[in-house]
Amino acid sequence: MRTSNGGQPTIVSIAARAGVSIASVSRVLNGQPARPDTVARVRRAADELGYVPNAVARSLKGGRTRQLTFAMPDIGNPVYVAMVRAIQAVTKAAGYRLLLHSTDAVAEDELAVLRSLGDRTSDGLIICPIRITEAHIEALTNAAGPVVVIGSLPAGVPVDSVRADSIAGAAMAVRHLFAGGRRRIALINGPPDTVPGHNRERGYRLALTGCGLSYDERLVVHTEFGIGPGTAAARRLLETAAPFDAVFCANDQLALGAAHALLAAGLRIPQDVAVAGMDDSALAQAGWPPLTSVDLGSSERGRLAAEMLLDRLEAADAGADDVDDAGNVRSSNGGRGGSGSAGRGRAGGRATDHLRGDDPGPDDGAHDSAGHRPGDDVTDRVTDAERDADPDPDTDPGGAPGGSPGRQDGGGRDGVGPAGGDRSGAAGSGPSRRPDVPTASPVDAGRRPRPRPGRPQPPVGTARTTTAPPRLVVRASTAPATTPPRPPETRFA
Structure with missing residues (x-):
């Protein structure tokens, strides 16, 4: 049977094969109401001719590419x-x-x-x-x-x-390290002009304030997100004169790279330095010891x-x-x-x-001094004291990272947690x-x-925003400190 487009079946050839009108074929193929016997004849003819809808034609005429x-x-x-x-x-x-x-x-x-x-x-x-x-x-x-x-x-x-509540997630990780006896908590972060880099450092600083710890710029390293940059950033920390007993990393790639550098320097994780990451990706369990991470x-x-x-x-x-x-x-x-x-x-x-976010990963390692067992779902939020001490309001005078005005994370007045939501991290609607x-x-x-x-x-006319609450998944890399950290001069060969 001849067709009108160089051999490919069309609704014209399908109509001739099925013995129905072109309009009937169009109705059937577009899912419009038609008599059951007409639908059956059109579909049978389309199958016999090997008809496939022309996605390009449909797209050009305002349809769907699928x-x-x-x-x-x-x-x-x-x-x-x-x-x-x-x-x-x-x-x-x-x-x-x-x-x-x-x-x-x-x-x-x-x-x-x-x-x-x-x-x-x-x-x-x-x-x-x-x-x-x-x-x-x-x-x-x-x-x-x-x-x-x-x-x-x-x-x-x-x-x-x-969006993810990165501010609350970062603060959660720092408070967990503090609960395990860590008092010199370093940060390995991504670029500060990115939304995640900006928010995760903000959560880190909020938690330091809430725990009564002072901010030390020597313990903060900015780099690109990645395993290699995480290794290089940890080496930079080891070369400083500032002691540290824990490292919070802004994602699991950075945390895995940092762990490599610490172990290569002869340090023990978590006895000498605790390591926590963020995202709870597959990388969090890829090394040894498995990494504590915040599930976003x-x-x-x-x-x-x-x-x-x-x-x-x-x-x-x-x-x-x-x-x-x-x-x-x-x-x-x-x-x-x-x-x-x-x-x-x-x-x-x-x-x-x-x-509600995903379920935490499997148990692995020892519980911490606050009673959190590996694999526990820890859904704390930034505390009122930490919010009141926040020197950086949610609407920054200079705009958002990258030059945009407005909020950066979270839907509440402080950017921590969804607007109108329960700060306990319970599931919403x-x-x-x-x-x-x-x-x-x-x-x-x-x-x-x-x-x-x-x-x-x-x-x-309404844009919808959904916020995923963070959860801390505790693993062996942040077990409570049992021995004092080694002197800084012995940390890096």
Whole structure:
């Protein structure tokens, strides 16, 4: 049977094969109501001819590519690997392919990905920028498709976001080290102009104040996030004249690198120096001894971001057009479809949800002097005294890291914990888990997705923010101090 596009079956050839009208084929392939016998004949003819919906044609006419993009700073970081798995589990069940892009935390690359939504090669984007500049805010505000940010945004940016409470998490780790008898607690941090670097140092300083410890700039080293930089940073600490008996690292990569340097210098972990990291990634248990780490709910943040993105796509589809492969566009509102803000799935205000992070890792090592056993879920928050002593208010006079004004983390007045939430870390009223949705068949792949049961549509004009509460997972690397630390001059060969 001849076709009208060089041999590929079209709705014209399917209509001829099925013995129905072209309009009937269009209705069936777009999931519109039709007589059961007509549906059966059209599907049978489509299968016999090997029909596959033309995703490019649908995209050009305002339809769906059935592809989503996840852009992350470092595809080799286990944190983002965990997010990828969680995001793909949600999007694949909804019939979408997931495209991955590693930006290397380069702002221009992140901005290019945001602008690429206008090319319609992807229906939506989840992105994890670690710096937020004015250019990012402009690109997010004017994005041509729905975007969800995993990370902190200034107030008023009209996109959904899922963020971690890094300030409270860092303070939690420092208080745990203090409870174990450590009094000289060093910090190995990422770049201070990044959102995580800024927030984690702020939590560190808050906790020092709350524990009655003084800040010593000799015990703070800034570097890039990574294992190698963590090793080099620990060596720099060892070369100083300032003694220390614990190191808090801003992520597990830094902590693993620092542990390598300390062990190579002949120090014992945790007898001489305790080491704690952040993220509770697979790296936290990759070395010996296993590392205490703060779980920021990487998988859960990925899952919630995917849920939010699908919600926006469904909300946009509520008034979308039906497009067939012959290029016929039929608008559900009686006119030709457009690409206004409602169709792009953008939002405009803010609302806050609250969720519980992932379960802590398995037990490993000894309990600490505060009674925390390895694997314990320790969900303390920054104390009132620490908040009152905070010299750095949440709305910084100079703006956020990277030059953006507004809040950096958390939804409350102090940036620690979600707005209106229980500071004990209890679960709040975050979105529930999605029911399983069958993956679309080739014939179904071009249809508009239908609303998922039990998931309310996002409010029009409202940007949603969800905050994952941190949890401390205690392992052997921070067992209580039993012997005094060795003199500084013997620490590094």
